[in-house]
Amino acid sequence: MAVSAPSFVSLTSLNSIFSSSLSPVKFNNHCLMKGKQSSNGRVVINCTSEMGPTSDPINLRQPQMSSVAPFGVTMNGQSYRWQRVLLKVSGEALAGDQMQNIDPKVTMAIAREVATVTRLGIEVAIVVGGGNIFRGSSWAGCSGLDRSSADYIGMLATVMNAIFLQATMESIGIPTRVQTAFRMSEVAEPYIRRRAVRHLEKGRVVIFAAGTGNPFFTTDTAAALRCAEINAQVVLKATNVDGVYDDDPRSNPNARLLEDLTYQEVTSKDLSVMDMTAITLCQENNIPVVVFNLSKPGNIAKAIKGEKVGTLIGGTCNSTVART
Numbered sequence: 001m002a003v004s005a006p007s008f009v010s011l012t013s014l015n016s017i018f019s020s021s022l023s024p025v026k027f028n029n030h031c032l033m034k035g036k037q038s039s040n041g042r043v044v045i046n047c048t049s050e051m052g053p054t055s056d057p058i059n060l061r062q063p064q065m066s067s068v069a070p071f072g073v074t075m076n077g078q079s080y081r082w083q084r085v086l087l088k089v090s091g092e093a094l095a096g097d098q099m100q101n102i103d104p105k106v107t108m109a110i111a112r113e114v115a116t117v118t119r120l121g122i123e124v125a126i127v128v129g130g131g132n133i134f135r136g137s138s139w140a141g142c143s144g145l146d147r148s149s150a151d152y153i154g155m156l157a158t159v160m161n162a163i164f165l166q167a168t169m170e171s172i173g174i175p176t177r178v179q180t181a182f183r184m185s186e187v188a189e190p191y192i193r194r195r196a197v198r199h200l201e202k203g204r205v206v207i208f209a210a211g212t213g214n215p216f217f218t219t220d221t222a223a224a225l226r227c228a229e230i231n232a233q234v235v236l237k238a239t240n241v242d243g244v245y246d247d248d249p250r251s252n253p254n255a256r257l258l259e260d261l262t263y264q265e266v267t268s269k270d271l272s273v274m275d276m277t278a279i280t281l282c283q284e285n286n287i288p289v290v291v292f293n294l295s296k297p298g299n300i301a302k303a304i305k306g307e308k309v310g311t312l313i314g315g316t317c318n319s320t321v322a323r324t
């Protein structure tokens with residue numbers, strides 16, 4: 001009996017068939033098998049039967065995991081700049097015109113635009129802020145509340161936003177998972193990088209909540225960190241302004257929108273884009289950042305598809321430099 005092409009099985013299942021020494025075993029098909037494990041962890045099984053012996057090896061090594069495709073992928077006959085993106089949505093943006101709590105119209109608008117791009121095959125992960133409910137840095141010191149405790153309350157606020165956004169997305173047929181930086185098993189999965197990547201590969205949207213799980217770190221830093229961990233190709237920062245300006249557009253009507261910036265320009269000019277930890281993490285991992293206005297219809301889909309919108313940090317509008 002000849003052994004077919006190499007197959008992959010686990011050592012656990014193998015041990016359930018053989019003894020610990022991989023001694024001969026007789027099957028119903030009269031095939032006797034002997035095996036030994038080499039120093040490199042590979043098990044080679046020799047098989048003999050009534051038709052004669054064979055020494056074809058059965059490879060028990062695990063297959064290689066596939067990596068994310070480079071920038072500029074083509075799907076459904078169309079070319080898109082990004083294949084896997086991380087969308088950062090601030091808590092203030094979720095509040096809409098209410099300035100606090102959650103505006104259902106905003107979450108529905110986000111869900112519908114995300115739906116249009118996930119159906120094209122683009123993988124979308126989301127990090128949500130919590131400033132519409134509670135901002136730790138603003139409450140630290142009030143009534144004896146220390147900064148760490150205040151930040152943990154803020155993390156819980158991001159979970160509230162994530163669950164609301166998940167419910168909205170699933171109401172229109174988008175399979176969505178929420179993963180939290182610390183365990184809240186009754187309402188969400190714990191953050192596990194490989195599980196998150198697998199969800200994305202299956203076409204699900206993954207919402208990351210509770211920031212990094214550590215006080216003193218913003219959700220912008222969480223967005224940069226998760227982007228690097230899941231090998232997403234860009235951070236899309238959705239805000240309530242059109243992009244990065246050379247001055248505050250709310251107080252200066254002549255403020256100029258900056259369409260392209262380098263990481264060095266952001267840090268040297270102290271531009272209010274992301275905190276220093278987040279922008280440094282993006283720079284060190286060569287992650288582009290797109291800052292755009294969430295409230296303008298179509299902007300999310302445009303940003304995810306890689307179309308020109310808002311301000312691009314860390315590249316030019318025509319570049320598709322891949323991260324390694």
